[in-house]
Amino acid sequence: MELKEALEQLSLLQKKMYAYNVASSSIYLDAVTVAPSDTAEGRGEALGILAGESHKLFADPAVGELLAFLREHKQELTQLQARQVEELSRSYRQLSVIPQDEYMEYAKLTNEADAVWHKAKETNDFALFCPYLEKMFAFNRKFAGYYDADKAPYDALLSEYERGLSMEYLDRFFGQVREALVPVIHAINEKEQIDDSFLHQHYPIDAQRKFSDYLMEVMGLDRTHCTIGETEHPFTLNFNNKDVRITTHYLEDNVASSMYSVIHEGGHAMYELNIDDDVQYTCLAGGVSMSIHESQSRFYENLIGRSKPFIEAIFPKMQEFFPEQLKNVTAEQFYRAVNKAELSLVRTEADELTYCLHVMIRYEIEKAVIGGKLEVRDIPAEWNRLYKEYLGVDVPDDRRGCLQDSHWSGGLIGYFPSYALGSAYGAQMLRNMEQDVEIWPSVAAGDLSPVTGWLKEKVHRFGGSLTPADVLKNACGEFDPSIYTDYLVKKYSELYQL
Numbered sequence: 001m002e003l004k005e006a007l008e009q010l011s012l013l014q015k016k017m018y019a020y021n022v023a024s025s026s027i028y029l030d031a032v033t034v035a036p037s038d039t040a041e042g043r044g045e046a047l048g049i050l051a052g053e054s055h056k057l058f059a060d061p062a063v064g065e066l067l068a069f070l071r072e073h074k075q076e077l078t079q080l081q082a083r084q085v086e087e088l089s090r091s092y093r094q095l096s097v098i099p100q101d102e103y104m105e106y107a108k109l110t111n112e113a114d115a116v117w118h119k120a121k122e123t124n125d126f127a128l129f130c131p132y133l134e135k136m137f138a139f140n141r142k143f144a145g146y147y148d149a150d151k152a153p154y155d156a157l158l159s160e161y162e163r164g165l166s167m168e169y170l171d172r173f174f175g176q177v178r179e180a181l182v183p184v185i186h187a188i189n190e191k192e193q194i195d196d197s198f199l200h201q202h203y204p205i206d207a208q209r210k211f212s213d214y215l216m217e218v219m220g221l222d223r224t225h226c227t228i229g230e231t232e233h234p235f236t237l238n239f240n241n242k243d244v245r246i247t248t249h250y251l252e253d254n255v256a257s258s259m260y261s262v263i264h265e266g267g268h269a270m271y272e273l274n275i276d277d278d279v280q281y282t283c284l285a286g287g288v289s290m291s292i293h294e295s296q297s298r299f300y301e302n303l304i305g306r307s308k309p310f311i312e313a314i315f316p317k318m319q320e321f322f323p324e325q326l327k328n329v330t331a332e333q334f335y336r337a338v339n340k341a342e343l344s345l346v347r348t349e350a351d352e353l354t355y356c357l358h359v360m361i362r363y364e365i366e367k368a369v370i371g372g373k374l375e376v377r378d379i380p381a382e383w384n385r386l387y388k389e390y391l392g393v394d395v396p397d398d399r400r401g402c403l404q405d406s407h408w409s410g411g412l413i414g415y416f417p418s419y420a421l422g423s424a425y426g427a428q429m430l431r432n433m434e435q436d437v438e439i440w441p442s443v444a445a446g447d448l449s450p451v452t453g454w455l456k457e458k459v460h461r462f463g464g465s466l467t468p469a470d471v472l473k474n475a476c477g478e479f480d481p482s483i484y485t486d487y488l489v490k491k492y493s494e495l496y497q498l
């Protein structure tokens with residue numbers, strides 16, 4: 001084989017994989033947005049076939065030979081080609097060991113489990129979801145062995161989302177976070193609580209939709225390349241750097257809920273839209289890892305979106321969208337309300353300070369189930385016990401307990417810790433950004449371009465062309481969780497005059 005021909009085959013292979021991905025993602029998007037409720041079965045058939053075909057395409061021994069040939073010619077490849085070969089070789093090793101029938105069965109399960117989870121959450125019925133969740137954990141435990149039989153199964157799963165991530169690393173990270181933040185949380189409990197009642201008046205959904213459009217405009221999201229839809233659980237779906245979809249969920253009695261979902265998902269979208277053209281339609285397209293992705297979404301959501309300068313910039317306009325609700329409220333009061341630290345039940349609505357503890361609970365449960373120390377049917381009881389222990393709250397029902405997140409129904413086991421790591425990475429990026437550019441006067445004027453410019457230069461543009469560790473190093477230097485905990489301690493000490 002000639003190198004030129006091999007590179008053409010490499011490019012075609014990746015475009016075909018992209019096409020399968022677009023097809024499955026479009027079906028998923030349809031399922032969670034406009035499809036009628038009892039129609040999962042037919043889509044499941046289609047998704048099963050698509051997953052089987054894409055598996056067949058990639059697990060073909062000819063692909064193994066092509067990648068081996070390219071590895072032999074590594075010296076003649078460009079940096080981008082070499083990275084593609086490296087990433088595809090890793091995926092090939094993993095995917096080719098999953099038997100095709102198991103892979104198809106899993107794709108079908110994921111589709112069914114999502115529909116069942118929706119119903120179970122709606123009706124607060126964990127027993128309905130339990131058998132699906134059992135299968136989901138069983139599959140993942142099995143896949144972990146396929147991915148890396150030498151590792152503990154949960155380490156193998158963690159490593160899927162963040163290369164090299166391990167329980168040892170996370171136990172240390174969460175330990176450090178717990179040690180720094182729990183005393184602050186306790187101190188706040190002794191203080192008079194911030195009044196955020198005005199956030200829970202009636203906020204008509206139509207006005208909230210217009211407000212979402214405004215927020216996307218302030219963020220600088222190009223609406224010709226990024227639309228917003230409505231789903232039970234907000235998410236971002238990227239087809240390529242010119243076609244990204246975000247969704248939100250409106251609550252009539254909580255204006256901050258969708259507001260911060262839009263900014264969070266907008267942060268994910270911004271990352272995708274800013275990735276260089278030259279990695280599109282390859283395996284390097286898209287954000288490099290889950291934690292780097294979360295570092296971006298949570299950057300916009302918290303470090304910018306919950307900062308005083310940002311709120312002062314958007315508040316006058318917000319009062320125009322909600323004149324009755326906010327007529328007697330000041331920007332300062334709004335800032336304090338959206339930063340209220342609370343021992344709460346729902347992760348997506350948690351404040352910056354307690355957020356990590358919500359993640360830590362999911363981490364501990366996944367670790368125990370995959371490690372064989374906890375049965376899936378006992379998850380609700382364990383969930384409630386941990387919420388009481390770390391956050392001091394009684395979980396009234398599974399709807400607001402272990403059924404609240406969509407991740408497990410989608411097979412994302414080992415994903416949650418990336419939210420916490422992403423928050424910590426983001427805080428360190430902010431510190432470095434502040435050393436490079438003066439962002440706050442612009443943010444206070446409603447101009448996020450210096451922020452986005454820095455992130456694009458240091459993080460976004462690379463997509464997967466650098467490893468997650470190199471992206472982080474490029475933007476931050478050595479990772480130091482104390483920058484994150486120091487940021488939180490300072491912010492909350494000021495807010496609550498500790």
Ligand code: ZN
Binds near residue numbers: 264268294297
């Ligand atoms: Zn996110």
